[in-house]
């Protein structure tokens with residue numbers, strides 16, 4: 001068998017190539033630039049390329065390696081960031097015109113840690129404005145497209161990152177996940193995406209959407225890569241008050257331990273008509289595979305999950321309405337000229353924010369207003385507690401929980417933009433996880449027989465048990481073998 005072209009190799013394999021001297025970081029970066037030039041016209045995944053900066057970083061990495069001073073095994077492997085991570089001297093927009101041409105004076109902790117590990121910054125990727133959306137169609141600049149079928153969305157909100165990784169354009173990329181924005185695009189693009197336990201990765205320098213839900217997560221072509229990238233950035237950060245003190249595991253350790261004897265829960269409430277038949281078929285196959293790998297499957301009931309969407313779409317907008325108050329035309333981005341400060345403020349916001357952002361600010365402000373607070377925000381918080389309790393109860397019986405990541409495969413551009421509710425329903429299997437703060441990841445489980453598009457299996461773990469989650473995902477991925485086969489790659 002001929003080895004796969006450079007651009008399809010997982011980052012950890014590329015790192016081994018650098019280490020063995022088969023490849024330099026500059027050669028790799030040049031190959032990435034060529035591949036991006038080829039695929040970008042089809043997928044429109046970048047908001048900003050930083051080719052020159054990446055090449056300079058690559059040359060520095062090669063020089064370190066030549067002196068025997070590689071900083072980490074990943075020194076010299078470029079990484080792309082969703083354009084919601086602030087990057088010093090590189091414009092950061094959060095996908096919104098309201099931050100157009102804003103150049104941050106500092107790096108997010110995720111960026112700082114990956115840079116300290118030697119990874120050159122390779123561009124900023126497209127997203128739904130302020131990460132509000134499930135398709136990248138709410139980007140203030142342009143939608144991105146799915147490399148499996150450019151007439152379809154890559155999912156969202158981290159759609160640019162997912163499309164690039166799936167297209168073999170960048171080895172790996174960072175996204176953020178508030179209600180599913182790493183896992184859902186990973187599923188729709190046929191790659192791996194992980195959302196860690198809330199607090200495992202610092203939110204410092206991640207433009208805030210809903211602070212009690214936001215987490216950073218890796219988008220990669222292999223489970224091992226996701227473990228490596230997440231482990232690089234995880235760990236306590238005093239600049240984020242919600243950062244967990246002791247959670248900095250090296251998830252590569254014990255990755256291959258397998259799942260023999262693990263108890264895995266299948267969500268009773270998610271079994272029925274809720275998903276596309278092809279998604280159900282692939283996910284059912286996945287359950288069978290987990291059983292053959294030695295896991296013991298049993299049904300678990302999570303009755304509160306059916307209320308997760310309404311609870312999430314009150315809590316997230318409530319937090320967003322507060323977080324987005326800072327875009328006032330004074331502190332960041334462009335300013336509209338007006339006769340007084342209130343008019344300036346409102347003109348700047350009216351022009352700068354997109355329709356979905358305005359909708360969320362209105363929902364959030366309403367839900368928090370005196371007289372309605374208990375009926376909406378208060379009730380949603382109670383549902384949140386029920387979800388936490390349901391999961392706690394389930395995790396007394398099982399080690400992990402599995403379900404589809406998304407109820408459908410990638411949908412067509414324009415199909416859901418006129419109907420916000422249909423867009424929100426894309427997140428039905430992912431939002432309960434953010435409300436509970438537990439870790440979850442999406443791992444590819446093949447293509448749907450009804451449309452040939454990728455399907456993702458979601459694996460949910462108890463708080464801070466990323467290790468078990470990654471072991472299960474790895475065992476599943478290795479046994480399926482889909483990702484390394486031609487079948488696991490879009491024809492682009």
Ligand code: GLN
Pocket residue numbers: 131132133134156157176177178179180181182209316427
């Ligand atoms: N699609 C969800 C929303 O629109 C989740 C977004 C996210 O995780 N950032 O809020």
